[in-house]
Amino acid sequence: MTSSDLESLRRDAIDALAVAGIPAPEVDADLLIGHVLGLSRGAVQARALTRSPIDEQDARVIRAAIVRRATREPLQHITGLAPFRSLELAVGPGVFTPRAETEFVVQFAIDALALVPNPEPLAVDLGSGSGAIALAMATEVQHARVVAVEKSPEALPWTARNIERHGDGRVRLVAGDLADALPELDGLVDVVASNPPYIPLGAVPRDPEVRLFDPAAALYSGEDGLDAVRALSRTARRLLRPGGALVIEHGELQAAELAAILRADGFSAVACHRDLLGRDRATTARR
Template sequence: MGAPVAAVLSELRAQLEAAGIEDPGADVELIVAHVLDVARGRVQALAILGTELGDDELARIRDLADERARRVPLQHLTGRAPFRGIELEVGPGVFVPRPETETVAQFAIDALRAVPDPEPLAVDLCTGSGAIALALANEVPTARVRAVEKSPEAHAWAARNVARLGDGRVELLLGDVADLDPGAGDPAPGPLAAAFDPLAGRVHVLVSNPPYVPSGMVPRDPEVRDHDPELALYSGTDGLDLIRVISRAARRLVVPGGLLVLEHAEGQGRAIRELLATDGWRAAATHQDLTLRDRATTAIR
C-alpha cells in the first residue's frame, strides 16, 4: 500500500545518507519530483499537506532510490541535468555537466558579449552533452556556435539537446579534436580539420571542458569513477595531453585578441599557463570557481 510523502522522504533520506550521498534530502526530493512529474517545491508542499503516494508511484520511487544508493548518478535516473538555466538530457555514455563548469561558461559568455561583431563566433571542443555550447547560444543570442564531440555515445546525447535547445545556432560535429592539431603532421587531414579550415583566424572565443584527470589518478566518487565515460576523464600521465592539443589548435583558429577558456583541475593552473605561454598565448590567468578552487585558465590570442 502507499505511504505519506513526508514519511517516504524521511525514510529514503536516511537510506541515501547511509550510502554516503552528499545531499540525500535534495536527491530524494528530486527523485519524487521526477516520478510525480512536478517541481521539487511541489514535493515539499505535498509533504506538508499530508499527501499519500500511490502504490505504483511508491514502488518506482523506491526502485530509483535503491539505484541512487548504489551510486548511480541522480542525473542518469531522472535523465536530466540543469545547467545555467537550461535542462539537458543526459544518461549513460555522456559526462554529466557539473555546477562548477557554469563558471567556465561565464568567461566565454562575457567575452562573446564584448565582441563588436554582430555575429560573434564561438567553438566548444569536447562538448559532451552540449552544455557549454548551448549555454553560449542561449545567453548570447547573436552568437554562432560550433561544437565538437569525439564519443559517438556522447554525441548522440548532444544531438538531442542541440535539436531541442539550439535554435538553429549550434552546429554539432562528430570528430576527434586531435585532428585539429596543426602540429600533428598528418598529410591527409580528416573531415573535421576540413570543416574547421574556413574558421582559421575567425573564432572569437574557443572554450573547452576537456578530459584532464591524470591517467593514474582514479576519481574517488563512484558516480564519476564508475559512470562517467573514461574518454571524458583521462588525458595522459599529467592530465594535460588534450589541453596541449587544444592550445595548438586554438592558436590557428582564434582571431588575434580572441579568448581561449580551458577548464581544468585544481593544481593544474601553473602548468597550463606555462604551456600556453610557450605556444604564444598572452595574459594567461587562472580563475577560481564558486568553491574557491582553481577551475579555469584563460588566455588571449
C-alpha cells in the same frame, strides 16, 4: 520502503540515501520523488507535511529510483536531465554529466563573446559532450554562431539531442577530434571554450558517480592529465583570430602547468580564475 503516505516514503528515502553515503540525501530524495510525481522540491515537501497518500504505482517507481541512487548511479542518469545555467540537458550513459564548476567557467566565454564587436561573433566548443558550453554561449549571446565539436560515438547522440532541443538553429554540431577540428575556420573564430579531460591516468576520482559512470574518455588525459590541453592549445591557436579568447576548465592543481603550455604556444594575457570555493578552475588567454 513500504510506506504508503508521502511523508513516510520521503523519510524512508532520505534514510536509505544517507546510509548509502549520498552527500545530500534530503535533496536527492526530494528531487527523485518530484521527478516521478511531476512536482518541484518545495511542492514535495509541502505535500509531505500533510502526509498525503501516494498512489502505489508511483510509490513503486520512487522506491526503484531510490535503490538506483543508493548504488551511486548519478541522479541525472535516473531523471535523464541535468540542469545547467538556464538549460535542462538530456544526459545518460556515454556522456559526461555537466557540473556546477563548468557553469562558472562558461561565464568567461559568454562575457568574451558578448564583447566581440562583430554583429555575428563565432565561438567553438571543443569536446562538447552534452553540449553544455556550446548551448550556454548560444542561448546567452543570441546573436552568436556556435560550433560544437565532439568525437565520442557514445556522446554524440546526447550532443545532437540537446542541440536540436535548445540550439535554435544557431549551433552546428561537428563530429571530430579537438586535435584537428575545423581547419576551414582557421583564423576566423572569436572564442574557443572547452572542458577537456584533465585527470591524470594514475588518479582515481573520489566520487563513485564520476569514477563508475562518467565516460573515461571525458575524464583521463595522459600521465599528467594535460595531453588534451596540449592538443587544445594548438587547435585554439590555429582557429582563433588575433585577439580571440580561449577559455579552459582544469583541475585545481594544474594552473601553472597549463599556463606554461599556453605561453609556449604563443598565447598572451594568460590568467587563472578561482571558483566560489577558492579553487583554481578556469584559465583564460588571448591569441
